[in-house]
Amino acid sequence: MLNRLLKKPPEPAPSFTKRRFFGTEQKAFYGRLRRALPKCYIFPDIPLSKLIIPSNPDPKIKSSHQQHLSGRRVDYAVFDARLHLLFVIELTVPPAPGANPDIIPIAALMASAGIRRFSWPKDNLPSTDQTLRALADYSAENMAKEEGGNGPSSQLGEHEHTDAVPVVDTIIQPRGATTLTLEALAGMAPQGALKSLYPHVWERICLFCTEPRHLHQYLHSLSMQDRGVKRAGFSEEALNEIARIQVANVGYLQTQTAPERASWNDVFTDR
Known part of the structure; x- marks a missing residue:
């Protein structure tokens, strides 16, 4: 009985809380x-x-x-x-x-x-x-050429979450095309979020689609808050459409500009 009275109560279980993975x-x-x-x-x-x-x-x-x-x-x-x-x-x-x-x-x-x-x-x-x-070698277009158009969601028997940024490999461009086309733009925006919610933005994208550099500058102007998590004022569907167009346009932009000298640290290539 005395031992039972002198016995220390068990220590409470430690308490934890969720930690943010990314800053x-x-x-x-x-x-x-x-x-x-x-x-x-x-x-x-x-x-x-x-x-x-x-x-x-x-x-x-x-x-x-x-x-x-x-x-x-x-x-x-x-x-x-x-x-x-x-x-x-x-x-x-x-x-x-x-x-x-x-x-x-x-x-x-x-x-x-x-x-x-x-x-x-x-x-x-x-x-x-x-x-x-920097990562243009691994863009949607270049990866589609190497993999025959197989994306992550088609390889492992599982569908990716729908909130992932959609890929561009479903857009068929004429062979030898040097710019985006109106048909390609329509394919990159199947839900029509930009066209219906932000018609002035969609009109300018269509206007600049055959001029990769101007289109690049315009898309970049839409993301002046570059270090933010998302562009202010756009819906999630519109953000996905902008991302599709932005990635697709970079490939054409590079064919029209001289390669820039990298400003970051050395890159080690495969042997």
């Missing part, structure tokens, strides 16, 4: 990636050990090399519809004082494995326009 800037950047890569799967915060493994057969050396991966992550890993790794994105920060100089940079690890890498400073993320230009 405002990171969420906005993820949205830009989704618009630039509508046919890709984008996974954030992926351990290096899930992407690469040591190739040396010697057990001791292999174990030593494995330690270089322990606890390290890339900010984003991007896969195609068959879940083949396409490239990684690293958001860099200045090295902390007293950082271990023997740590192999992620850039070197990716280069050794033959994995393409894009890198931007974490405190200076690229705009929508810069993201589209």
Whole structure:
């Protein structure tokens, strides 16, 4: 009885609350990636050990090399519809004082494995326009050519959520076309949100559709709040239509302009 009285009551179960996965800037950047890569799967915060493994057969050396991966992550890993790794994105920060100089940079690890890498400073993320230009090789049009038009929702036996940014691969353009057409625009806006709710915007898009640079400038003017999560004043359906047109137009824009020198960090290509 005495022991029962002196026994401490059980400690209460710890209390938790949900944590935001993305901050405002990171969420906005993820949205830009989704618009630039509508046919890709984008996974954030992926351990290096899930992407690469040591190739040396010697057990001791292999174990030593494995330690270089322990606890390290890339900010984003991007896969195609068959879940083949396409490239990684690293958001860099200045090295902390007293950082271990023997740590192999992620850039070197990716280069050794033959994995393409894009890198931007974490405190200076690229705009929508810069993201589209940098990742143009993986746009909807280029991915459709490589995969035969198979998007993520058609590969794994599951339909993607309808709130994902729609892809452009259902739009059939004449072979050799150098600009968008009115027919292509209509196909990119099947619900007619822009045409019915924002007719003045739709009219200008149609007016500029055969002039990729002017169309690009106009679409960019619609997103002056570039770092916001969404453009103010537009419905979700209208945002999806703008994103479709913006991604499709970039391909034609690049055929008419000289390639720009990249202003971000080095890009490591596949070997």
